[in-house]
Amino acid sequence: MINNNTHIVFDLDDTLYKEIDFVKSAYIYINSYINLRFDLDLSNSIKKCLDGEVNFFDLINSKLHPDQSFPIEKYLELYRFHYPEIGLSDYTTVFLDKISSHNIDFSIITDGRSISQRNKIKALGLYDLVKNIIISEETGFEKPHLNNFKLLERIYTDKKLVYIADNTSKDFLAPNLLNWNTICLLDNGENIHRQNFDLNFEYLPKIKVNNLTDINI
Numbered sequence: 403m404i405n406n407n408t409h410i411v412f413d414l415d416d417t418l419y420k421e422i423d424f425v426k427s428a429y430i431y432i433n434s435y436i437n438l439r440f441d442l443d444l445s446n447s448i449k450k451c452l453d454g455e456v457n458f459f460d461l462i463n464s465k466l467h468p469d470q471s472f473p474i475e476k477y478l479e480l481y482r483f484h485y486p487e488i489g490l491s492d493y494t495t496v497f498l499d500k501i502s503s504h505n506i507d508f509s510i511i512t513d514g515r516s517i518s519q520r521n522k523i524k525a526l527g528l529y530d531l532v533k534n535i536i537i538s539e540e541t542g543f544e545k546p547h548l549n550n551f552k553l554l555e556r557i558y559t560d561k562k563l564v565y566i567a568d569n570t571s572k573d574f575l576a577p578n579l580l581n582w583n584t585i586c587l588l589d590n591g592e593n594i595h596r597q598n599f600d601l602n603f604e605y606l607p608k609i610k611v612n613n614l615t616d617i618n619i
Contacts, residue, residue, distance in 0.1 A: 403564070403583060403609075403618055404501070404506065404564060405504070405506075406505060406506060408561060408562045408563070409507055409508070409509065409533075409554070409558045410508040410509075410566065411508065411509045411510070411511055411563060411564065411582075412510050412511075412565075413512060413566065413568060413573055414514075415522075416568045416569070416589075416592075416593045417566060417567050418490065418510075419488050419494070419522070419526055420592050421593070422452065422592050423486075423487075423489075424488055424522060425452060425594075426448065426452055428480070428481045429448045429451060430445075430448065430487070431484040431486075432462075432480045432481065433445060435480055440467075442465055444461060444462065447461055459474060459477050482515055482518045483515075483517050483518060484521075485521050485524075486521060486525050488522060488525050488526060489525075489526065490526055493615050494614055497615050500615075500619055501619060502531075504619055506619070508531075509532060509535070510523065510535050511550050511551065512535075512536070513537075514537060514538060515537075515539050516537050516539045516540050520537070534553075534554060534557065536554070545573060545576060546572045546573075546574075546575035548576045548579065548580065550576075551580055551582070562583070563577070564582060564584070564585060565582050565583070565585070566587060566617075567586065568588075568589065568595070568597065569595050569597070570586065570597050570598050570601060571598065573586075573607075574586070574606060575604055578605075579604065583608055584608045585609045586606075586611070587611060587612075587613075588611065588612050
């Protein structure tokens with residue numbers, strides 16, 4: 403399915419890395435910020451927040467003194483724009499090494515804020531490897547709009563394009579309509595967004611895999 407005539411396009415969050423790791427990184431960073439300024443350490447509560455038992459922002463404000471405040475705007479700024487401690491899984495590293503050995507290039511199409519998404523790509527060590535980075539905030543178009551996919555079609559007119567992603571509600575519709583190959587990386591239980599395969603066929607990936615290394619090259 404994938405060969406030297408293929409250009410691979412990845413989604414970012416919950417595809418190249420687990421988005422829950424970004425959330426954890428953000429909570430740890432925010433905790434360091436409030437610990438330094440308010441002498442408040444919520445390290446022991448981060449797991450409960452990650453598990454959805456407690457809202458981290460609400461927890462912070464519930465523990466602050468009445469004369470202290472931590473506005474939502476500051477919380478969101480720290481969350482979105484911190485430089486994350488995240489990494490590639492072994493499966494992802496093996497797959498990227500494999501496509502590199504076959505001289506197969508890749509790009510990224512992702513929704514999100516420019517600074518946040520670019521920081522993630524840099525933290526994953528992919529910034530100098532990826533050929534094109536297309537981010538919704540920079541183009542003004544979010545998935546499932548066709549625009550960002552057509553941008554790559556104009557670049558790789560002689561290549562077969564494949565989109566590897568995870569979110570069934572928005573990731574696969576546009577590339578399916580453009581007759582790309584589409585591959586869904588199945589949720590291992592850690593994804594932020596639930597996968598729903600009970601959708602119209604045009605929303606569904608053509609192939610499903612448990613790990614990137616299951617993809618034939």
